Amino acid sequence: MATLDINALLDPRLWPSTRLVLHVAFFLAVFFLLKQLFDLLDLARLKHLARPKGSYRIPMILLTLLFGALLIHQATWQLAGIYRPQFIGFMQLHDRREFNPAHWIQRGRLLDHRGEVLAYSEESQGRVYRRYPDGPVFAPVVGYTQPRFGATGMEAVATAHLNGGEPASLNDWGELGRQLVTRDKRPRGKDLVLTLDADLQRLAVERLAGQRGAVVILSPTDGAVRVLASVPSYDPNRIGAELFLDAEAGTSLLNRATQGLYPPGSVFKIAVAALALERGFSGTLDCPADGFTTSERYRKIRDHEYYEARRSGTSWRGHGRIGLAQAMARSSNVFFAQLGVQQGRDAFQTLADQIHLNRRISLHESPYGRFGLITGELPSLAKTDRHGLAQISIGQGRVLVTPAYMAMLVAAVGNQGVAMRPRLIAREPAEPFARFMSASTASQLAPMLRLVVTEGTARGIDTPRLRIAGKTGTAENAQGDAHSWFVGYAPADRPTLAVAVLVEHGGYGSLVAAPIARDLLLRAQETGLIHRDP
Numbered sequence: 001m002a003t004l005d006i007n008a009l010l011d012p013r014l015w016p017s018t019r020l021v022l023h024v025a026f027f028l029a030v031f032f033l034l035k036q037l038f039d040l041l042d043l044a045r046l047k048h049l050a051r052p053k054g055s056y057r058i059p060m061i062l063l064t065l066l067f068g069a070l071l072i073h074q075a076t077w078q079l080a081g082i083y084r085p086q087f088i089g090f091m092q093l094h095d096r097r098e099f100n101p102a103h104w105i106q107r108g109r110l111l112d113h114r115g116e117v118l119a120y121s122e123e124s125q126g127r128v129y130r131r132y133p134d135g136p137v138f139a140p141v142v143g144y145t146q147p148r149f150g151a152t153g154m155e156a157v158a159t160a161h162l163n164g165g166e167p168a169s170l171n172d173w174g175e176l177g178r179q180l181v182t183r184d185k186r187p188r189g190k191d192l193v194l195t196l197d198a199d200l201q202r203l204a205v206e207r208l209a210g211q212r213g214a215v216v217i218l219s220p221t222d223g224a225v226r227v228l229a230s231v232p233s234y235d236p237n238r239i240g241a242e243l244f245l246d247a248e249a250g251t252s253l254l255n256r257a258t259q260g261l262y263p264p265g266s267v268f269k270i271a272v273a274a275l276a277l278e279r280g281f282s283g284t285l286d287c288p289a290d291g292f293t294t295s296e297r298y299r300k301i302r303d304h305e306y307y308e309a310r311r312s313g314t315s316w317r318g319h320g321r322i323g324l325a326q327a328m329a330r331s332s333n334v335f336f337a338q339l340g341v342q343q344g345r346d347a348f349q350t351l352a353d354q355i356h357l358n359r360r361i362s363l364h365e366s367p368y369g370r371f372g373l374i375t376g377e378l379p380s381l382a383k384t385d386r387h388g389l390a391q392i393s394i395g396q397g398r399v400l401v402t403p404a405y406m407a408m409l410v411a412a413v414g415n416q417g418v419a420m421r422p423r424l425i426a427r428e429p430a431e432p433f434a435r436f437m438s439a440s441t442a443s444q445l446a447p448m449l450r451l452v453v454t455e456g457t458a459r460g461i462d463t464p465r466l467r468i469a470g471k472t473g474t475a476e477n478a479q480g481d482a483h484s485w486f487v488g489y490a491p492a493d494r495p496t497l498a499v500a501v502l503v504e505h506g507g508y509g510s511l512v513a514a515p516i517a518r519d520l521l522l523r524a525q526e527t528g529l530i531h532r533d534p
Contacts (some may be wrong), residue, residue, distance in 0.1 A: 107162040108189035110142055110154060112198040113224075113426050118142050119155070119236075121189075130155075134198075136233035137205050140255045141196060141225075141371075141424065144236035149244070154194065154424065157369040164189035193426040195224040203523055204229040207516045212504040213484075214257035214403040217520060220411035220495045222430035223420035225363070226529065227499075227520070228404070230256040258363075258373035261400040262502060265475030266331045266457075266509070267485045268395030270409060270445065272340050273324055275351045277441045279343060281324065287334040289318030294341060294386040301337045301390060303330070304474070328448040329456030331472065333394045340393020345381050348392065352378040355409060355436045356419075357401075363422050371424065375408075376401035395475060407500035409436065410470065410487040413449065414495030417442040450492045457510045458486065461518035466525055467492040468518060470499075472509035481505040486513035490521045496530045497521060 106128050110119040118138045121128050130145055132138070143153015151159060197217075204215035208231045217227035234243055234252040243253070254260060291300035309316035319332055327335035340348070352358055357378040364371045377400045381388045391397025404422065412419040421433040437445075449469035452458050457472045470488020477483060484506030489495040499517045506512035524530045 105163055106188045107145070108164065108191040110162070111191060111193045112196045112201075113193060113226075114198070115193070116198040118194070118196070118198065130236075132236045134202065135235040135237060136252075137202055137229075138196070138198075139233045139236050140230040140257060141194065141228045142236065144239050146239045149239050151369075154192070154364070154371060157364055157366050157371045158192050158425075159368050160366065161192055162189045194424050195226065195426050196228065196424070197226040197524075197527075197529060199527060200227045200520060200524060200529070201229055204516075204520060205231060205233075207519055208503065211506060212256070213506065214255075214260060214500075214502050215516065215520065216257050216404045216407040216500045217497055217524070218407050218411060218422055219420070220415040220489060220498045221420065223423045223433070224426070224430075225422050225424050226497065226524070228255075228257050228424075230254070230258075230260075256403065256502070256504075258402055258404045260402055260502075261374065261377060262402070262483055262504075263397075263475040263477055264376075264395040264399065264401045264406065265473035265483065265485055266333075266395055267406055267410075267471050267473035267487045267500075268392075268399060268401070269328060269331065269336050270413065270449070270471055270487070271351060271355055272336055272343075272393050273328060273445060273448070274355075274413075274437045274441050275343055275347060276324065276339050277444055278437060279347065281339070281342075284321045284323045285327075285335050285338050286321045287319035287327070287332050287338075289316045292334045292337050292390070294390055298387045301333050301394065303333050325448045325451055328471070329451045331452075331457045336393045337390040341386050341390050345383055345385070345389060348378065348389065349380060354434075355412075356434055357405075361405075361408075361422065361433070363424050364428075373404040373422070374402050375405040395473060403500045403502040406485075406487045406502075407498050408433075410449075410489060410500065411495070411498035412436040413442050413445050414469075414489040414498055415442075446492070449488065453488070453492075458488075458514050460510055461514045463518065463522070466490050466522055466530070468521060469495075470514070470517065472514055474507065474509050477505075479505075481507055484512035485509045486517045488517060488521075490525075490530055494531070497524055 106121040106123070107130065109117050109121075111117060117133060119130060119132050119142050122131050123129075132142065132144070139153070141153055143151060143155040145151040145155040145159070150156070155162070200217060204217075204227050208215065208229070211231065213231055215227050215229040216225070218225045232252045287303070289302075289306055291302035291306065293300040303319065305316050306318075319326070319330060319335070322330070322332065322335060324335075324339075326332075327339075357376045359375045360372050361375060362370055362372045377398070378392070379398050381392075381398075388397055392399045408419050408422065416439040417435055417437040419433045419436050421431045423430070446469060449471060450467070452471055453462050453468050458468075458470055461468060468488055468490045469492040470486055473483075473485030473487075475483040475485060482505070484503040485501065486509050487498075487500045489498040499520060501513040501517045501520075503512050503516070521530065
C-alpha cells in the first residue's frame with residue numbers, strides 16, 4: 001500500500017512562512033468579524049429598514065473561520081511541535097507539568113561505527129536525561145543537548161532524527177501522535193550511527209595527554225571520519241553557566257580540529273610541492289648553509305640544521321644542490337622558499353582555489369544546523385611581496401590551516417589527487433569533494449612522503465609493522481613555542497587511513513606529533529581498520 005510522504009508538509013524550514021500566513025489569516029478574520037458586528041449594530045438602530053437576507057449568516061461563517069484558524073495555529077505549535085527542536089527545548093525548560101510530552105521523548109542513541117554507545121537517554125524521576133558515557137572525549141563531535149543552553153554538534157544538527165521527527169508516512173505520524181496523547185508507550189527517537197571509531201578516539205585523547213591540540217583521522221577513499229579529537233574539551237554531562245562565562249574554561253568549546261586555525265609549518269610543503277609539479281618543475285636548487293632571502297631588508301630563511309650546528313658550536317655546509325624528493329625528506333626551508341618564489345603570486349592564488357583554501361566545508365547539514373570545517377586562510381599578496389611568498393612557501397607568514405583540512409589534503413595525495421568530502425554519518429554515501437591535484441602529481445608525491453619516514457625527518461616512527469608515509473612540521477608562532485605537526489597515511493602503497501596531528505606549542509613535529517600518529521595508525525591496524533601489509 002502506498003504511503004504519503006509528509007516530510008515536505010512538515011519541513012521545519014516552511015514553518016516560519018506557514019505561521020506568518022496563519023497569523024495574517026487570524027487578524028484578517030478578527031478585522032472582518034469586528035466590521036460585521038459594527039454593521040449589525042448599525043442595522044439594529046435602523047429597525048424600520050428590512051434586514052438584508054443572510055446578514056446573520058456572515059458573522060457565523062466568520063466566527064467559524066476564526067475558530068478554525070485558532071485551532072490550526074494551536075496545532076502548529078503543539079501537535080506538530082515534536083518536529084521542531086526549538087519547541088521541544090522551550091517546553092522542557094518552561095513547562096514542568098507531568099503531562100508535557102517534551103519530557104517523554106527518549107532521543108535515539110548516537111553510536112560509533114561498531115555500535116558502541118556515545119550518547120543515550122535515561123529516565124529518572126519521571127524525566128528523561130541525556131547521558132554521555134565518555135564525557136569530554138566525544139564532545140567535539142557529539143556536542144550536547146540541554147534545554148537551558150540549547151544544543152551543539154551532532155545533537156543539534158541531527159536533532160529531528162534523534163527525536164524521531166522524520167516519519168516517512170502518515171501511519172508513522174499517527175503512531176507518534178498516539179504515543180504522545182495516550183502515554184501508553186514512551187515516544188522514542190531513532191538511533192544514529194556515526195563513522196567515528198570509539199577506540200581510536202579515546203587513544204587520540206589519551207596520547208595528547210592534556211596538551212592542547214587536535215587529531216583527525218579519515219578514510220582517503222570514502223571520507224569516513226574515524227577520529228575528530230580536540231583537547232581540551234568539556235563534559236557534556238555537566239553543562240553550566242560557568243562554561244560560557246569563564247574565558248579560560250570557554251577555550252574547551254573551541255573545536256580545534258575543525259575551527260582552530262594554525263600556521264602549518266613544513267606540512268604545507270606538500271601543497272607547494274604539488275603546485276611546482278603541476279607546473280612542470282623537475283630540477284634542482286642550491287641550498288647553501290647561509291640560507292635564502294628575497295631582500296637584504298629581511299632576515300634570511302635557513303634550515304634547522306644551521307641552527308642546530310650553531311647551538312652546538314659547529315659548522316654546517318648546507319644541503320648543496322638537491323631535488324624535490326630530497327628537499328621534502330630533509331624539510332629544507334631554503335629549497336621551498338626559493339621554489340615558491342619561482343612559482344609566483346598568481347600561481348599561489350590558483351593553488352588556493354584548486355585546493356579549496358579560504359572555504360568552509362559542510363560535513364553534515366540539516367534545517368537545524370550545520371557541522372562543518374574551516375579549510376584555512378591564504379590571503380592574496382601584493383605582486384611585489386616576494387618575502388611574503390617565501391614565508392608562505394615554508395608554511396609560515398600569512399597562511400593558516402585547520403587540522404581537519406590538512407588530513408583532507410594528505411588524504412588526497414593517497415587517493416590519486418581526489419579529496420573526498422568528509423562525512424560523519426555512516427549511512428551517507430561517499431562523495432568526491434574536489435580534485436586537489438592531478439593523479440600524476442599525486443603519484444610523484446607519494447614516494448616522497450614515504451621517503452620522509454624511511455630516511456627523512458620522520459624516520460623515528462618508521463616501523464616494519466606498517467608502511468607509513470607522511471610529513472612532519474614545526475610551525476613557529478608568536479605566542480610561544482612552535483606547534484608540532486604530522487600528517488600522513490598508511491599503508492603507503494594502498495592508503496586506508498589518513499591522519500593529521502597538531503600539538504600546540506609541542507615543538508618538533510618529529511618528536512611529538514609524529515609518534516602520536518604512528519601509535520594511532522598501529523592501533524587501527526590491530527583493530528582491522530587498516531589492512532596488514534603483505
